[in-house]
Amino acid sequence: MKVRVQDSPKKTQLLCGFALEKSDKVLGLPKLDAKTSQVVKQSLKDIEGKLGKMIIIPIVGKKQFQRILIAGIGKKEDITKDTFRQISGKIAQKARELRLKEFSIISPPNFVIDQTSSSAQIVQGVKMALYKFEKFKAEKEQNSPDLTIIVSKSNKILQAIKTAEIVADGAIFTKSIANLPPNECTPSTLANFARIISKNKMKCKIISKPELKKKGFGGISAVGQGSKNEPKLIVLEHNKGARNEKPIVLVGKAVTFDTGGISLKPGAGMDEMKFDKCGGCTVLGIMKAISELKLPINVIGIIPSVENMPGGESYRPGDIIKLYNRKTAEILNTDAEGRLILADALAYGEKHYSPKAIIDFATLTGACIIALGTNVAGMVSNNEKLSKKIFESSKNTTEQIWELPLNQEFMDMIKSDVADMKNMGIGRAAGTITAAAFLRNAIENTPWVHLDIAGVAWTQTATKEKSYNPKGATGFGVRLVLDYLQNM
Structure with missing residues (x-):
């Protein structure tokens, strides 16, 4: 899909504009002939500018527009950045449904919302809504129509659009890998993806099974030892900041498939455990x-990747491992494996990079879905300043998070009688927080935010429908953290 920018509408198969609730005009629509203007006015009455309502008007004769689409965006005071991301995604899906080669969207004027922002959200919404995971389908949807944004050109707007494309592509890249089935995506596969994106751009280091054991990565080694697909620790380094500037470290749990190990999960829904690599x-x-x-910053990406399988060499409930x-950690349940591999990666990141902040992402606990549902991620932090910044970025990108407490009472819940800690809390109480408490033990003093994305990493039964999040992996966290990093 190509994105173009024009100052004014030119010849197009579908010209799309937005209308406020109960408005008698389409925002930014060019002057039309009397007959077409009358049809547009009547169409506006039909949809009343209600949020999400759309109507398409065929244009008769040899005109520069074959069709005009009007999309309602609701009341001005209720408009958010996500309004244009969501509605533009719906427009893009309609354009594909009509099998168009291209379509144009008029960016709303500044009195509605800043055009730089709205243009960026239009691009993100369109690109992500047109994404489909079709790698394994014989018949593929070939049509991804090109987008033209109608907006007054400026360097600021052109740069915002270019940035929006890269951010959307990052989210799509995440979705494409996360959607891969377990037989097509092992820890080695993820390592290859890291090598591909790092070429001539970033440093890439892959630590494999023998070295993991030798260097004391007890959590990653234990969880991965039951599978023939060997564990990997993937490290990417983006060093574009000052040489003495401390980096941001990003850590993501990547269990390419999670059976639960010896503590085997129920069969129903186990296919979704391909999404346990989403972090x-x-x-x-x-x-x-x-x-x-x-x-122009320094960022380190660390991905502990394993396949958690039952077998003759699997780690067991009752084992004690050294991280x-x-x-040391006492294993009470081998299905509480994510915290073990993350603890290794967090400690490694802090020791070797002395970062200014650490952010981790993990489909860590089903308890988070019980607590917050499937539209809000859980956040636990040891630093109020960092958590506030992450929360602000979540509002900017409409990737919702909610902070949960972490005090000494929760730390006490994972104390073990026979080891330094255990990998489960007390019964089902505060499951999300006790998992975070385990991670907190891996970090000394670095500002840290943990995002539990178990409910939001892929579309589930109660997930709110969004045009730019088609069924499957959502890419949650990509836009949020890029917003945070760009605002640094």
């Missing part, structure tokens, strides 16, 4: 976008 895929998407944006930071 790592998020880090890959962010790092790809960072390198393409050429952000990278030399603390």
